[in-house]
Amino acid sequence: MQNQHTMRSFDDELNYLSDQIAAMGGYAERMVAESVAALVQSDSGLARKVVEDDAFLDAKEREIGERAVIIIGKRQPVADDLREIVGAIRISSDLERIGDLGKNIAKRVVAVTEGKQPVRLFRGLEALAGLALTQLKEVLDVYASRSVERIGFVRDRDEEIDAMYTSLFRELLTYMMEDPRNITACTHLLFCAKNIERIGDHATNIAETVHHIVTGRQLPLERPKEDQSHSVIAEPEA
Amino acid sequence: MLASTGIKLVGGMKDEKREAGQRKVLQRIRQRGTPLVRALHAFVKRDTPDEDSGQRPTARGDIDSLPAVYLAAAVLDPLYIFDAGGSILYSNEAADLAFGPVTKNVSLRLKFRAPEMHELVSRVISGEEESTAINYAERVPVERAYRVVASRIGNDTGLYVLMFKDQSEARRIDRMRADFIANASHELRTPLASVAGFIETLRGPARDDPAARDNFLQIMQNQTQRMARLIDDLLSLSRLEMKPYQKPNVQIDVVALVKGVIESMRHIASENGVDIVSELGDTPLLVAGHSDELVQVFENLLENACKYGSSGERIIVSADQASPMDEVRVTVRDFGPGIPEEHIPRITERFYRVDVETSRTQKGTGLGLSIVKHILTRHDARLSVKSGSGQGAAFMVHFPPVPPSASVGERT
Numbered sequence: 001m002q003n004q005h006t007m008r009s010f011d012d013e014l015n016y017l018s019d020q021i022a023a024m025g026g027y028a029e030r031m032v033a034e035s036v037a038a039l040v041q042s043d044s045g046l047a048r049k050v051v052e053d054d055a056f057l058d059a060k061e062r063e064i065g066e067r068a069v070i071i072i073g074k075r076q077p078v079a080d081d082l083r084e085i086v087g088a089i090r091i092s093s094d095l096e097r098i099g100d101l102g103k104n105i106a107k108r109v110v111a112v113t114e115g116k117q118p119v120r121l122f123r124g125l126e127a128l129a130g131l132a133l134t135q136l137k138e139v140l141d142v143y144a145s146r147s148v149e150r151i152g153f154v155r156d157r158d159e160e161i162d163a164m165y166t167s168l169f170r171e172l173l174t175y176m177m178e179d180p181r182n183i184t185a186c187t188h189l190l191f192c193a194k195n196i197e198r199i200g201d202h203a204t205n206i207a208e209t210v211h212h213i214v215t216g217r218q219l220p221l222e223r224p225k226e227d228q229s230h231s232v233i234a235e236p237e238a
Numbered sequence: 239m240l241a242s243t244g245i246k247l248v249g250g251m252k253d254e255k256r257e258a259g260q261r262k263v264l265q266r267i268r269q270r271g272t273p274l275v276r277a278l279h280a281f282v283k284r285d286t287p288d289e290d291s292g293q294r295p296t297a298r299g300d301i302d303s304l305p306a307v308y309l310a311a312a313v314l315d316p317l318y319i320f321d322a323g324g325s326i327l328y329s330n331e332a333a334d335l336a337f338g339p340v341t342k343n344v345s346l347r348l349k350f351r352a353p354e355m356h357e358l359v360s361r362v363i364s365g366e367e368e369s370t371a372i373n374y375a376e377r378v379p380v381e382r383a384y385r386v387v388a389s390r391i392g393n394d395t396g397l398y399v400l401m402f403k404d405q406s407e408a409r410r411i412d413r414m415r416a417d418f419i420a421n422a423s424h425e426l427r428t429p430l431a432s433v434a435g436f437i438e439t440l441r442g443p444a445r446d447d448p449a450a451r452d453n454f455l456q457i458m459q460n461q462t463q464r465m466a467r468l469i470d471d472l473l474s475l476s477r478l479e480m481k482p483y484q485k486p487n488v489q490i491d492v493v494a495l496v497k498g499v500i501e502s503m504r505h506i507a508s509e510n511g512v513d514i515v516s517e518l519g520d521t522p523l524l525v526a527g528h529s530d531e532l533v534q535v536f537e538n539l540l541e542n543a544c545k546y547g548s549s550g551e552r553i554i555v556s557a558d559q560a561s562p563m564d565e566v567r568v569t570v571r572d573f574g575p576g577i578p579e580e581h582i583p584r585i586t587e588r589f590y591r592v593d594v595e596t597s598r599t600q601k602g603t604g605l606g607l608s609i610v611k612h613i614l615t616r617h618d619a620r621l622s623v624k625s626g627s628g629q630g631a632a633f634m635v636h637f638p639p640v641p642p643s644a645s646v647g648e649r650t
């Protein structure tokens with residue numbers, strides 16, 4: 001009798017991998033949603049939970065990486081199967097990054113909510129997060145259903161996120177200029193917005209990987225668009 | 239808006255309390271479920287259905303040979319049957335409608351990624367619990383909330399069932415209450431403060447100044463009208479959000495609908511000195527939709543064009559569809575000052591106004607376009623805006639094409 005952890009077949013191993021990706025995706029989606037909710041509702045308890053959740057994603061990414069290496073060594077997969085496995089490694093690393101970005105937002109909750117912030121600021125951030133979350137959800141849905149013909153939305157959504165981010169950025173700058181006392185909180189919010197925008201970028205990466213897994217071809221995406229805000233401020237950490 | 243995060247795991251409670259909670263939930267579902275759900279429960283547990291279920295079998299043999307999928311298909315709530323590997327073997331029609339069709343054997347964990355869902359599935363497969371329930375919520379694109387139960391089917395079938403009970407309405411009512419309070423208190427504060435200020439002035443310095451008094455009373459009246467309007471808009475938005483999410487399945491001719499709206503807006507247009515030009519043509523264009531809601535969409539767009547684009551003196555409304563396979567587009571174009579590019583991504587946010595002053599004198603509350611966006615999301619449709627400073631504004635509504643042969647409300 002085999003050890004119950006040994007997989008019966010190659011298919012089982014692949015299914016196990018994609019289930020783990022799904023688990024990571026579920027955590028990442030929840031972290032993003034909850035970090036923004038924590039920010040908007042100044043809920044430091046929820047923020048703490050988000051920070052703790054990140055450990056799951058770190059551990060899972062490592063596990064997926066290790067497993068993938070074992071599978072490749074043992075099965076010597078080619079073509080489709082190899083793409084599937086390498087794709088899983090890439091997706092898990094994007095998801096792990098998304099988790100980091102969510103954690104980063106959560107960590108700012110206390111600093112942002114110390115003073116009272118105009119509700120309008122948070123509305124913009126919520127709208128931006130809504131877009132990024134939708135992007136992430138749709139991308140992961142495509143990973144599940146393999147219906148890559150529906151992946152065209154990614155490009156539009158990406159543009160929408162960028163435009164929204166740029167607008168939010170200007171608005172925050174205005175607030176800072178209006179009243180220097182806003183500067184600390186607005187800077188944190190600026191980083192939060194930047195983080196959300198990058199969550200959208202990682203979702204787009206995942207879309208490209210999924211497209212490659214399914215079709216074997218690169219997704220024709222006319223990517224880097226110039227982002228008018230970047231010239232104004234240096235990138236936040238890392 | 240993002241969902242508030244109210245996900246609570248029944249599994250998070252401790253032992254007896256948790257078990258009692260689950261028993262209660264199952265009980266409740268059994269009581270409230272349709273007779274068929276009850277029959278299914280009885281069937282999988284291999285005892286006779288409840289007395290009052292109306293499904294009393296005539297002979298024992300009938301129920302024993304009744305294929306489970308017949309029952310599952312008849313259940314009106316989303317339902318999946320899966321195996322010990324977590325592969326979906328069956329989904330009923332309600333499930334496909336709610337969560338999209340699934341290919342056979344796809345992993346349940348892949349389809350439902352939420353951590354609480356993974357835990358639920360693992361718990362029931364591992365045999366740790368025979369049946370157990372959680373709350374499950376989707377935040378985007380439309381907020382939905384479910385109570386989800388997973389149970390083992392029989393003792394040795396190796397099969398499991400996952401059932402969803404829609405709780406969105408209750409959740410939306412909660413949200414509406416919280417949102418309404420937050421938004422209303424925030425937005426009412428300014429006009430209220432100004433009315434209070436004028437009252438103070440009227441009782442003090444302006445007491446004996448009839449000219450100032452009239453002036454102030456006029457302003458106060460405007461402010462109270464604004465507050466009343468704000469409350470109407472907020473209620474309308476909240477009511478929309480509260481309605482259960484249902485894909486519209488009635489086909490309507492959007493050309494005729496928009497023509498009707500144009501007629502009803504003529505007086506507002508002439509008040510503002512603009513002329514609405516219809517370039518809609520006579521060819522009907524079909525879309526799937528709720529006509530009351532779509533009327534609201536075009537009323538809002540036309541009202542905005544009249545209010546903000548009046549300097550352009552005309553508004554052009556057109557509609558087109560390149561081929562029956564393409565989307566249907568309806569465009570409302572004005573020739574006013576337009577919207578500066580950096581504001582465009584934001585105008586569908588609640589209370590967002592490009593120029594707060596103009597909008598206020600126009601009695602705007604900044605809710606019109608969020609109502610529009612909300613309705614369109616429910617229709618699987620979207621809004622796009624082409625504009626720029628000094629270029630007028632074109633608001634375009636894109637509807638997905640209706641499948642040519644699919645008869646109304648039927649699955650293909």
Ligand SMILES: Nc1ncnc2c1ncn2[C@@H]1O[C@H](COP(=O)(O)OP(=O)(O)OP(=O)(O)O)[C@@H](O)[C@H]1O
Nearest residue numbers: 542543546591592593597602603604605606607631
């Ligand atoms: N056709 C347009 N031309 C220029 N600006 C517009 C146009 N339509 C909308 N806007 C801008 O977008 C903002 C938001 O519009 P929205 O319809 O949501 O709110 P509102 O008109 O201010 O209030 P409400 O419709 O709730 O009475 C407006 O305040 C206005 O600044």
Ligand SMILES: [Mg+2]
Nearest residue numbers: 538542606607
């Ligand atoms: Mg309006």
